[in-house]
Amino acid sequence: QKEVEQDPGPLSVPEGAIVSLNCTYSNSAFQYFMWYRQYSRKGPELLMYTYSSGNKEDGRFTAQVDKSSKYISLFIRDSQPSDSATYLCAMSGYAGKSTFGDGTTLTVKP
Amino acid sequence: EAGVAQSPRYKIIEKRQSVAFWCNPISGHATLYWYQQILGQGPKLLIQFQNNGVVDDSQLPKDRFSAERLKGVDSTLKIQPAKLEDSAVYLCASSSNRGPSSYEQYFGPGTRLTVT
Numbered sequence: 036q037k038e039v040e041q042d043p044g045p046l047s048v049p050e051g052a053i054v055s056l057n058c059t060y061s062n063s064a065f066q067y068f069m070w071y072r073q074y075s076r077k078g079p080e081l082l083m084y085t086y087s088s089g090n091k092e093d094g095r096f097t098a099q100v101d102k103s104s105k106y107i108s109l110f111i112r113d114s115q116p117s118d119s120a121t122y123l124c125a126m127s128g129y130a131g132k133s134t135f136g137d138g139t140t141l142t143v144k145p
Numbered sequence: 146e147a148g149v150a151q152s153p154r155y156k157i158i159e160k161r162q163s164v165a166f167w168c169n170p171i172s173g174h175a176t177l178y179w180y181q182q183i184l185g186q187g188p189k190l191l192i193q194f195q196n197n198g199v200v201d202d203s204q205l206p207k208d209r210f211s212a213e214r215l216k217g218v219d220s221t222l223k224i225q226p227a228k229l230e231d232s233a234v235y236l237c238a239s240s241s242n243r244g245p246s247s248y249e250q251y252f253g254p255g256t257r258l259t260v261t
Contacts, residue, residue, distance in 0.1 A: 041187075067248045078149070078236055078252030079188065123187050127248055132201055135187030 041136030054111040058124035065126040070109045073121045114143045149253035157259045163225035166256045170239030180236040
């Protein structure tokens, strides 16, 4: 079993929809939770990171962490075609080593 | 601020040949990472440097992969000899050494390696 499991998708939504992306994990030592966006043939780009449990909002993006359930989510409001990409969750303990999920591919249709 | 630079962007080699990748991190970033990303999977950490020293190389196949970071700046990753299963994108990332920023990793565009 992988330490980080991510809904594989692919996910296709109409423009303007609310998108929910999720990951579960098994390692209780994870304290930092990150979401990266990766466009085709590009490197991952950090969207948001959250420390411990709770919510964090940045524009149209909201990250949620529930450590009791070992479950994290990324919500995208008013999704745009430019949001079409692969979204990777990543998690880290205090040592700084990040473990990534395998990504969910999102397509937002105009 | 200039991003993480990598070269070459693409490389095609035959199995059993050797190949090297180069990375220049963001100026001032003490930590440098090399990841392997196989198609359809997330990045897998190969090696992490802090300045000149190796922090974690537990997933580096040391019989064929080697990496160095001279003077705590640029880094090279080498594969010798290459196998078919080494076909992947090799990503370099860097991060600051200070507080929560150490968890914000900045990635380069990657080197796409095809082994035939």
